[in-house]
Amino acid sequence: MGKMQEFDVIVIGGGIVGTAIARELSRFKLRTALLEANVDIGAASTKGNGGVTHSGYDPKQGTLKSKINVKGTLMIPKLSKELGFKFINSGTMTLGFEDSDLSVLQKLYKNGLANGVPGIKLIGRDEILKIDKKANPKATMALHAPTAGVVDPFEFAIALAENASENGVEFFRSQKVIGIEKEKNHFVVKTQNNSYKTNYIVNAAGVYGSEVANMVGIYDYEVKPRYGEILVIDKAIGFQLSSVFFPVPGNHTKGVAVIPTPDGNIIVGSTARMTEDKEDVSVTREGISELLKGAKLLVPDIDERYLIREFAGLRPVAINNNDDFVIAASKEVKGFINAIGIQSPGVGAAPAIAEYVMDILSNEGLELKEKEDFNPYRTAIVDFSEANDQEKSKLIKENLMYGNVICRCECVTEAEIVQAIHRPVGATTVDGVKRRVRAGMGRCQGGFCQPKVVSILARELRIPLEAVLLENKNSNIVIGKLKHQEVKG
Ligand SMILES: Cc1cc2nc3c(=O)[nH]c(=O)nc-3n(C[C@H](O)[C@H](O)[C@H](O)COP(=O)(O)OP(=O)(O)OC[C@H]3O[C@@H](n4cnc5c(N)ncnc54)[C@H](O)[C@@H]3O)c2cc1C
CATH class of the missing domain: 1.10.10 (Arc Repressor Mutant, subunit A)
Structure with a gap:
């Protein structure tokens, strides 16, 4: 067996949170690695979401989530220019239809002001239709949040990872962490076929965040999945939207939204229910009906005949944690930092989560010396x-x-x-x-x-x-040759 590779920091998990942290770490003179269980990065919660970079009026005032959400979303426009991923500053409109909705919208508006969300306004029907004529004309009021927008969440994660890699972070995919040993001054992180030595660990393992924390004896948080389904509408529907639309939200979710994507599709999402299964992302007939009904309330021209795909994802929720993110160093296990329970708005929040993790690492004694040759830019593949x-x-x-x-x-x-x-x-x-x-x-x-x-x-x-695999282990597509023919690309 070869010599064990040694790092200053290992990030466990290559979703939007892990890749944002890796990119931030790549600014500094550190030996950094990211270990991802799947064959590719961004292939868990980060691939199955709505891609909205929320403005931050929704998280409860005073929570870590509220601060990090507002800050992260404001970082997205600059990052999108540096890293060449698409971002559309569409804003969001949360539509109200009845008198009872007005008090909810007012509460959200006040919460948004308290969270420091720039530019939010309560608007009436004329303004709603001026922003997007596809809005349901029965809506009488809306909370408009102009700093929000949309990204392709996996394009964003891939851009972060490519730039981190170009700045020296080592990515190891198909490396599921199965055990962590804490030695005196360092950790040994074990995967199925390798061991890595590191001084610090950042746990960004999404729905498996608590399993990874358990490996070093931390049982403070339990992360459970909140399942949600999403529909994709073909561009052939013939119109695009200028805004993201939300209904007045429920207790734990923002409700069924209608979302323009940066690539010209419309998506509708999402349903929400807690589940125990951390792998099952199959879709349901009821989910599709619920989504279509919700979508038509906001944008009546949504037409199911243009539906081209349904998919589902799992939000990592830290239960019994006031619905908040868990981003903190362990008090008991020196050098172990959690960035878990990152449910929505994890996408927009990710850049600010990464900066916050740098502060934590620095407080925990990691020396952050900036590299002179850090290159913040990535050129996208020409479309x-x-x-x-x-x-x-x-x-x-x-x-x-x-x-x-x-x-x-x-x-x-x-x-x-x-x-x-x-x-x-x-x-x-x-x-x-x-x-x-x-x-x-x-x-x-x-x-x-x-x-x-x-x-x-x-x-x-x-x-x-x-x-060749479709996506994950054992997803081979070709099982053998039917005739002895060459397949040409
Ligand atoms: C239906 C739905 C809609 C959503 N809509 C939005 C939205 O519009 N806007 C928004 O901001 N957020 C949205 N979210 C939430 C968003 O998807 C999450 O906040 C975000 O993706 C969480 O990222 P993450 O990096 O923490 O998790 P993940 O993307 O799941 O990344 C964790 C990674 O860790 C890896 N991993 C796990 N265990 C191990 C191990 N033992 N060893 C190595 N690697 C491991 C996993 O394979 C995975 O790649 C939505 C979520 C859902 C489900």
């Missing part, structure tokens, strides 16, 4: 579908693979797919390609391009077709 004709022919002249459209629905070329595979923390699976360049995200949901993507992955990774 061929968005290029004009002149740019397109230039791209094709430079690289013929731009002339080979693999995903027809989203107009994704072979050149983009090859780049997605070879970038830092690159795609190794069909879903990894999908999340990086959108091949398979369109109307046919990969029906046409999936075999082509499989063969490009096999060719570029120099692995047999049979070894």
